[in-house]
Amino acid sequence: MSDLVTQPVSPGRRARVTQEQAEVIATRRVGSYQHLTLVAPGVAELARPGQFVALAVGGESSSTLLRRSFSIHKVSPSGTYGGTVEIVVSAVGAGTRWIASRQAHDLIDVVGPLGRAFPLPTEPVACVLVGGGYGSAPLFWLAAELRARGCHVEMVLGAASEDKLFGVTLARRSSDGVTVTTDDGSAGQRGWVSDVLPEVITSSGAGVVYGCGPMGMLHSITEIASAHGAVAQVAVEESMACGIGICMTCVMPVVGNDGLTRMVRSCVEGPVFRGDRVRWDAFSGSGAHVPPDAVGAPRTGGH
Amino acid sequence: MVEMSTTLSGRRLANPLMTASGCAANGQELHRFFDVAGLGAFVTKSVMADPRSGRDTPRMAETPSGMLNSIGLQGPGIAAFVEHDLPWLASVGATVLPSIAGGSSTEFAHVAAALRASPAFGCVAGVEVNISCPNVANRGLVFACDPLASAKVVALVREQLPRDVPIFAKLSPDVTDITTIAAACVKAGADGLTMINTLLGMAIDTDRLRPQLGGVTGGLSGPGIRPVAVRAIWQVRQAMFEGRIPTVPIIGVGGVRTGNDALELVAAGASAVQVGTATFNDPSAPMRVLAELTELLETKGFASFADVVGIAHVR
Ligand SMILES: Cc1cc2nc3c(=O)[nH]c(=O)nc-3n(C[C@H](O)[C@H](O)[C@H](O)COP(=O)(O)OP(=O)(O)OC[C@H]3O[C@@H](n4cnc5c(N)ncnc54)[C@H](O)[C@@H]3O)c2cc1C
Ligand SMILES: Cc1cc2nc3c(=O)[nH]c(=O)nc-3n(C[C@H](O)[C@H](O)[C@H](O)COP(=O)(O)O)c2cc1C
Ligand code: FES
Numbered sequence: 096m097s098d099l100v101t102q103p104v105s106p107g108r109r110a111r112v113t114q115e116q117a118e119v120i121a122t123r124r125v126g127s128y129q130h131l132t133l134v135a136p137g138v139a140e141l142a143r144p145g146q147f148v149a150l151a152v153g154g155e156s157s158s159t160l161l162r163r164s165f166s167i168h169k170v171s172p173s174g175t176y177g178g179t180v181e182i183v184v185s186a187v188g189a190g191t192r193w194i195a196s197r198q199a200h201d202l203i204d205v206v207g208p209l210g211r212a213f214p215l216p217t218e219p220v221a222c223v224l225v226g227g228g229y230g231s232a233p234l235f236w237l238a239a240e241l242r243a244r245g246c247h248v249e250m251v252l253g254a255a256s257e258d259k260l261f262g263v264t265l266a267r268r269s270s271d272g273v274t275v276t277t278d279d280g281s282a283g284q285r286g287w288v289s290d291v292l293p294e295v296i297t298s299s300g301a302g303v304v305y306g307c308g309p310m311g312m313l314h315s316i317t318e319i320a321s322a323h324g325a326v327a328q329v330a331v332e333e334s335m336a337c338g339i340g341i342c343m344t345c346v347m348p349v350v351g352n353d354g355l356t357r358m359v360r361s362c363v364e365g366p367v368f369r370g371d372r373v374r375w376d377a378f379s380g381s382g383a384h385v386p387p388d389a390v391g392a393p394r395t396g397g398h
Numbered sequence: 399m400v401e402m403s404t405t406l407s408g409r410r411l412a413n414p415l416m417t418a419s420g421c422a423a424n425g426q427e428l429h430r431f432f433d434v435a436g437l438g439a440f441v442t443k444s445v446m447a448d449p450r451s452g453r454d455t456p457r458m459a460e461t462p463s464g465m466l467n468s469i470g471l472q473g474p475g476i477a478a479f480v481e482h483d484l485p486w487l488a489s490v491g492a493t494v495l496p497s498i499a500g501g502s503s504t505e506f507a508h509v510a511a512a513l514r515a516s517p518a519f520g521c522v523a524g525v526e527v528n529i530s531c532p533n534v535a536n537r538g539l540v541f542a543c544d545p546l547a548s549a550k551v552v553a554l555v556r557e558q559l560p561r562d563v564p565i566f567a568k569l570s571p572d573v574t575d576i577t578t579i580a581a582a583c584v585k586a587g588a589d590g591l592t593m594i595n596t597l598l599g600m601a602i603d604t605d606r607l608r609p610q611l612g613g614v615t616g617g618l619s620g621p622g623i624r625p626v627a628v629r630a631i632w633q634v635r636q637a638m639f640e641g642r643i644p645t646v647p648i649i650g651v652g653g654v655r656t657g658n659d660a661l662e663l664v665a666a667g668a669s670a671v672q673v674g675t676a677t678f679n680d681p682s683a684p685m686r687v688l689a690e691l692t693e694l695l696e697t698k699g700f701a702s703f704a705d706v707v708g709i710a711h712v713r
Pocket of ligand 2: 342497594674
């Protein structure tokens, strides 16, 4: 298993990135979500599963200045229209509503690919891919890459209700086994992904658990994976002002290779982190505290 | 072709466009989008003596045409900055305006001394002194709200740096009379002024009905604050014209997103312009603004950028 580096980015590791005016060539409703296909050949060529794109909202004089981030659901580097990138949008606020309401042939300003991809195992180990709500979006592409390496792939998709599940049919095509949970029992098993995960790990003998979804879910995936001797790789979702590493808003406490906790930028050092490196103890309802033992944490009487 | 060079206290810069401190990290991230050596100067994130974790999250809230941030000066500390960041900037040929901060005037002086001792100091065209940060000894009141505290910081930093390296005091707009602070800084040895830092603001999360930022209050930035920057630059420039403050160059910052925005700050009296929050919207904004400003001056028939600095005062 390649170890996920959580140190500051060094020059050699700087990945390539592009900014493109992407044309929307398809948009369709999928349950509660809007699935958009964008022509973005530069992003499509460079992206790896687990990376994300940051989309501008409104035109160039928009009063909504900050970009919105979306996991890359799929790339097709050489489609009929040139390379395309697909995203799955949950319209929760003004920005995502604007993006979700774009029509075919509208242009959206896209920056990407951003962040670090899911590390892939070097051996053909069994893997469980866990997606909460639209968090499943980047996992199908990951599943294909893992299976191409000979890994047995199980998927666990969970959501509050059936309309908030994404890609159940796709999961059946992309994996060797699918388990579905909903909080209200409207599809699959009633309950949470954490209720079924131990059994899926045990029966498949999984060595790696990949997760994408709400923070609370990623925390429990990490604990369950650890308890079963598996490594958790989780893609987090933090409020981001820039998405490209220049503002320091998206930080969270993560333990580095040297054992020290730092407030690291989830947009460039993440969004994928090894679950056991994340200081889950520091998270509360809406954000994360700086742990007192973090590098440069405020001292009593000091800053 | 319009002559775009600008001279700041004896230092000639190829053009007047800069990044804004804290809105560009220390160069490597933006270098993926454009050559940072193409900027008049690259302004780095304010650095303090020791590594700092910054504040709790969430650290941002979006506002109409802007945002609030409460980063809390997260940074690697001056030793790491001098060892890694400054040499990297020098290696790509960037002209650098390091921004320094401190919780006390002696911390500012220590950081300035460490900077001067750096083998990469040759790429430094000037030092920006971020006095809009909390003074630990004065219950966290920012230095820039107090003329005496501001003057003390500026004087101590001035002593640490060679005479031919200009220092720019970065002022806060959250004061009753910005010309008083500007005058105190210039008299204490500031070779120039950077205006403005963010305005103090706050947002309430209406779902949870509590402050949205982990740090409770935060700094307001972005196009929404541009009129405040134009006003501050205008007032200080006016005071210089009237002889109430010795004339020094002003670096304008606050809400610049386009070449036209930059022109406003320049016409009010800025000899250089920084682009901050707009970079979050468009990673190549500083270079785009340079191209737009150049074209605008060309269209308006100006021969050089210098002709436009402060022009609104004489029209
Ligand atoms: C790496 C990453 C991947 C993501 N992938 C997806 C995806 O595949 N599909 C999807 O629907 N959503 C995804 N999100 C969440 C999505 O970015 C937010 O829902 C969106 O930014 C909210 O914008 P808004 O204008 O609708 O909401 P508002 O609440 O109006 O947004 C206000 C501000 O807060 C920020 N913000 C609010 N909620 C979030 C959040 N949950 N995460 C990050 N920033 C937030 C916004 O960027 C904006 O700056 C992802 C977020 C990140 C960080
Ligand atoms: C996220 C963020 C971090 C900032 N950090 C610093 C800093 O470290 N030092 C400083 O002097 N100003 C800092 N600023 C203020 C900017 O340099 C600038 O003065 C201000 O944002 C106004 O310009 P703008 O509207 O173009 O962003 C920061 C601003 C933002 C948005
Ligand atoms: S979102 Fe700006 S540094 Fe990560």
